[in-house]
Amino acid sequence: MEPAPTPRPVPLVHDIPFWESVEQRDLKLQCCAECGLWRYPAGPICAECNSEESTWERVSGRGTILSWVVFHKTYLPAYPAPHSVIAVRLEEGPLLISNLEGPEPEGSWIGERVVLRYSTMPDGFVLPRFALDRSASPAPA
Amino acid sequence: MTRTRRATAIIGIGQTDWSGDWRRVRAGEKPADSVGYAARAFQDALRDSGIPKEDIDGLIVGPTTAYERMGEVLGLNVRWGGQADAVQSILQAQMAIEAGYAKVIALVYGNDQRSAGTQYGGPSAMGGQSFLSYVYHSPWGMTSQGALYALTLRRYQHERGLSEADMGQVAVAQRAWASMNEAAIQRKQITIDDYLQSRYVCEPLHVFDYCLVNDGGVALIIADADYAQRMRPDPVYILGTGRSDLNTGATSLEPRLTDYYLPAQQQAGASSYEMAGIGPDDMDVMLAYDSFSVHVPLALEGYGYCEVGDVAKFLTEKGIGPGGAMPVNTHGGHLSESYMQGWNHQLEAVRQLRGTAGDRQVAGAQTVHYTSDVAGKCMSVIYGR
Numbered sequence: 001m002e003p004a005p006t007p008r009p010v011p012l013v014h015d016i017p018f019w020e021s022v023e024q025r026d027l028k029l030q031c032c033a034e035c036g037l038w039r040y041p042a043g044p045i046c047a048e049c050n051s052e053e054s055t056w057e058r059v060s061g062r063g064t065i066l067s068w069v070v071f072h073k074t075y076l077p078a079y080p081a082p083h084s085v086i087a088v089r090l091e092e093g094p095l096l097i098s099n100l101e102g103p104e105p106e107g108s109w110i111g112e113r114v115v116l117r118y119s120t121m122p123d124g125f126v127l128p129r130f131a132l133d134r135s136a137s138p139a140p141a
Numbered sequence: 142m143t144r145t146r147r148a149t150a151i152i153g154i155g156q157t158d159w160s161g162d163w164r165r166v167r168a169g170e171k172p173a174d175s176v177g178y179a180a181r182a183f184q185d186a187l188r189d190s191g192i193p194k195e196d197i198d199g200l201i202v203g204p205t206t207a208y209e210r211m212g213e214v215l216g217l218n219v220r221w222g223g224q225a226d227a228v229q230s231i232l233q234a235q236m237a238i239e240a241g242y243a244k245v246i247a248l249v250y251g252n253d254q255r256s257a258g259t260q261y262g263g264p265s266a267m268g269g270q271s272f273l274s275y276v277y278h279s280p281w282g283m284t285s286q287g288a289l290y291a292l293t294l295r296r297y298q299h300e301r302g303l304s305e306a307d308m309g310q311v312a313v314a315q316r317a318w319a320s321m322n323e324a325a326i327q328r329k330q331i332t333i334d335d336y337l338q339s340r341y342v343c344e345p346l347h348v349f350d351y352c353l354v355n356d357g358g359v360a361l362i363i364a365d366a367d368y369a370q371r372m373r374p375d376p377v378y379i380l381g382t383g384r385s386d387l388n389t390g391a392t393s394l395e396p397r398l399t400d401y402y403l404p405a406q407q408q409a410g411a412s413s414y415e416m417a418g419i420g421p422d423d424m425d426v427m428l429a430y431d432s433f434s435v436h437v438p439l440a441l442e443g444y445g446y447c448e449v450g451d452v453a454k455f456l457t458e459k460g461i462g463p464g465g466a467m468p469v470n471t472h473g474g475h476l477s478e479s480y481m482q483g484w485n486h487q488l489e490a491v492r493q494l495r496g497t498a499g500d501r502q503v504a505g506a507q508t509v510h511y512t513s514d515v516a517g518k519c520m521s522v523i524y525g526r
Contacts, residue, residue: 007264007279041277041392066398067296069288070344075263079282087292087398095393097278110299127280 003122004077014042017056022128025118028056029094040094061116062133063088066095068109078121088114088130102131146417149238150369150376151524153190153362154488155182157251159479160326162356166256175205178358179251180214186360192245192372197362199243201230203250203484211249219243227359227483228430228513228520234363235379244365250484251358259354261286272516273392287351290433291343293397298345303438305345307453309336311434312349312476314462319473321463321500326353327477350434352475359484361491377494380419380508380525383412387517396517405519406443406512413521414445417508421445424523425506426493427467428486430513431474437461440512441469444521468503486511490524 009019014030018041021028030042034051045052066087074081086109088096101119105112113136119129162172173181179202187194199221202211208224221243223233227250234246252259260266262285269276275286283289297303313333319325331349339347369376385408387396396402414420421427421444429440438452446467447455455461461469472478472489479485490509492498511522 007282007284009280010269010273010276041273047389067292067299069291069295070341071282071288072341072344075284076279076282083282085278085281085283085288085292087296087394095390095395095398097283097394098281108299110296125280129281 005123006078006121006125006127007076008125012041014044018042021056022118023126025126026058027061027116027128028058029092030054031057038092038094040096059094059116060091062136063090063096063114063130065100065109065112065114068100078123086114086130096128099127099129100131101129105132146380147378148366149235149363150366150378151361151487151491152192152364152369152373152376153186153360154491155185155187155189155360156324156485156488157181157185157358159324159355159357163255163326166356171253171256172356173251173253175251175253176210176214177251178253178356179203179206179211179249179360180358182251182358182360183215183247183249186247186362190362190372192362196245196368197247199234199237199246201225201233201246201248203227203230203252203482205250205252205254215247215249217247221246226515227487228511228522231363231379231487231522232382232384232520235382238363238365244368246363248361248363249358250360250481252482253356254480255354255356261354262288274394274516277392285343287346287433288343289394289397290435291346292394293401294435295345296398297401297435297439301438301450301452303453305337306333307456308345308350308434308438309333309347310456310461311437312336312347314460314465315431315470315474315476316349317462318468318471318501319477322472322478323499325473325478326355327473346433346435349476352432352480353477355480357479357481359481359488361487375495375526377491378525379522381413381415381417381521381523383409383414383416383521385409385412385519387519391517401439401443402514402517402519403439403443403449405517406440406514407445409519409521410444410512413523417523417525419508419523421510424508424510425468426471426490426503426509427469428472428489428509428511429470429474430483430486430515431470431476432480432482432515434476436514437469440514443514443519444510444512463501471498471501471503483513483515494524494526
């Protein structure tokens with residue numbers, strides 16, 4: 001049986017370099033060339049200084065879990081319940097919605113340090129995900 | 142031009158038979174389509190207002206029906222029109238009337254979301270065209286508007302010290318109100334224990350934290366104050382309105398996960414309080430948009446009903462249900478009465494102020510506050526007699 005397809009990203013022109021960087025397993029986010037503000041999702045101008053110039057910068061991949069949920073209902077065939085989703089605050093500032101792979105924390109997940117992983121889904125689609133960072137001590141929530 | 146108090150008023154309210162249609166739809170029937178529900182509600186509102194249809198010179202339709210078709214069906218060739226959600230329709234009607242573009246505006250909403258099988262999550266989730274955040278994170282399996290609020294609630298509970306049982310107060314209180322409302326779809330009372338033992342949909346949200354999904358319609362007739370006073374003994378005036386939006390970072394959920402909409406609620410609240418000349422302490426009834434229970438604690442803090450951080454105490458000690466210090470969503474809201482996307486709250490405001498809310502009537506209600514904060518677009522409407 002064919003694996004359930006991973007839901008594809010909303011096709012947005014400015015996001016193309018983001019998904020290319022994911023496929024190359026070298027995550028980059030858009031950054032304003034004038035004022036340095038991160039833009040996620042990517043966009044045509046800087047919301048802060050209005051500059052149209054931007055660069056794509058590698059991120060450390062280190063972050064902290066801001067919140068998490070567990071789906072007890074299956075909405076998407078690729079994600080049968082129970083399925084968890086995390087919100088991660090990257091060290092650099094941007095907020096990413098993703099998944100936690102591997103061991104899960106006991107009790108609250110908030111404040112747990114995580115590191116970036118690349119995950120190949122059953123249908124071959126590559127996703128940036130996270131795993132607990134065992135080398136780090138828990139951050140203040 | 143300064144907007145003034147008591148310049149516009151609601152003079153007619155109408156609705157469809159939500160609980161009857163709920164049963165019919167569950168039995169496999171299709172009582173009406175969205176335009177049909179809206180038309181029935183319009184007829185009801187027109188009867189309630191007692192005005193001749195010819196006096197209507199403005200039309201605002203909800204997001205779920207096409208403007209032109211709605212006007213065609215209702216036979217309304219107006220001099221001012223628009224399409225908007227519930228709270229924006231109220232604000233638009235107020236602006237159009239105060240600016241002189243119309244005198245009497247019909248606001249109509251119909252939605253066949255249950256019988257049409259509208260999906261609020263999954264591969265064909267609605268709303269993605271308007272709110273990128275609803276669909277942007279689906280590659281990671283993040284879908285449904287409930288899940289966005291679940292993510293918000295988890296963080297909010299952590300920061301505010303709000304337990305699961307504290308959170309259950311919302312669903313329990315609104316169900317208690319709904320038990321006194323014959324029009325409500327879910328009227329069987331629940332306890333905190335029932336809440337805690339109910340299933341999760343997207344944890345930490347229980348099934349009781351989710352709005353119903355039902356068919357139906359709502360209509361309102363809003364007019365300028367002179368006309369309203371000539372036509373009815375009991376106009377319900379718009380005393381104050383305010384709006385403030387948080388758009389920065391909306392797709393990555395910043396306003397939900399770090400601010401809980403707070404700065405926008407505070408600003409929208411302040412604008413409306415200033416216009417009305419009254420504040421949260423003066424409100425007899427508070428009606429909060431509640432697609433999910435989470436909206437209620439956020440609104441209680443954001444619109445100044447309690448100090449930021451005190452909402453758990455407010456819910457458990459002061460109380461928002463029957464007999465509580467602050468009656469909130471006295472119709473049962475979207476959780477228990479009907480999910481008319483903010484529209485049914487306006488009907489309740491009018492009933493409480495007319496004194497026709499039956500068993501759930503808040504004695505002598507003079508002021509009602511409606512708050513809405515859909516996706517961080519925060520709006521506040523204060524109604525009075």
